[in-house]
Amino acid sequence: MTEMNKTPQGETKISVTRTIDASAKDIFDFLTLPANHAQIDGSGFIRSDDRTQRIQKVGDVFTMNMQGDHMGGEYQTDNHVVAYDPNKRVGWKTAPAGTQPPGWQWVYVLEDNGSDSTDVTLIYDWTDVTDPDLLAKNLFPLLTEEQLEESLNKLAAAVA
Template sequence: MSTIVSVSRTIDAPADAIFELIADPAQQPRWDGNDNLAEAPAGQRVHAVGDVFRMRLIQGPVRENHVVEFAEGRLIAWQPAPEGEPAPGHLWRWELEPVDERTTRVTHTYDWTRLTDETRMARAQATTADKLMASMDRLAALSES
């Protein structure tokens, strides 16, 4: 079984517009295809590696998301962790490649290669390409409108 799941598609929107929806955690529940995110406080827009944003899950717990890759308008990746705990080893990544001024190739990846917490394995395995594509499709609907 692969521990890296990745999907790509072209979205009819500029990279900067798409990136704003991803880099602003308050927007993420609007496009989350896993239907796992409840809310994030406003004012947490990501700007650099090392930023941490907090998100409340639908089931109630708060996750601290540690940004580990960042290039403004092009790349963002984070490792979620229970509040006040180290990241258990999974990563969410978004890569944006402008095709032209109004079209962007977007790749969404979930990588659980380094996941060590056995209690999270079933959920990681359930994060399939169709779940990632659901996020991508919702993101496209929001950014193309």
Template sequence: MAEQMVSVSRVIKASPEAIFDVLADPARHAEIDGSGMVQKVRGDGTRLALGAKFGMDMKMGPLPYKISSTVVEFEENELIAWAHFGKHRWRYELEATEVDGVPATNVTETFDWSTARLPKAIELAGYPKKNPVSMEATLGRLAAILEA
């Protein structure tokens, strides 16, 4: 359901392949996370693929916790999404484009709670309204890394 998704897009002056390589490397998620919650990858940080499982050390305010996620959508250089036990998804869609004749990519990050176990709890916690700010920051960090 579209009403249970929020998205933010940004054009980044980098190829879809370069951007996807960062997104598919869980060891880089803390580096690009605009929420400040992702601390570091747990495990070996193997490149993600459909069905891959990966863990993260997280922190919400002063409270540390661990989370395990599974890649639930995957199209090389175009789409990657993962979900954890709550079943809501973080999705990145990449579309090649150009800016002033330079190869670039339109990157859309989506927080999708249409698949969540408890969508009402997500809404009551205010995540749909809070997450776009963090998502904009994430895309800004991704752009800073790739456009440097």
């Protein structure tokens, strides 16, 4: 098992990093297909994608079928791609389906180590959440550092 490096939890961001024994290209290809996201979800919220296409650029939107008590059961999210740099970075801001993103985002940063080894950092960032009503609900962080680590563990297993 590869050692996991952690960034201390800040007020508005959690970041975890793991070295994965796969090329940055293979990891990027896996992450840019939303149909794969339920397989690597460490939170247990993602159920499936909703007939989505591969992420190809900033501005793409993909829809996911979700389940969580924080939303009263089953729901959908629209994920607006905000970062896309082939084999280096992909990220999206999430919103309840049919709405604009309220400010939190997920970003995967890939650093190729050569020899089919890549440092993968998963960043959960709610810095841009400014809605006082949303902030008053004390939902952030909705996920734990351990759940993000589990996502990277599942990603490592999926691309191995």
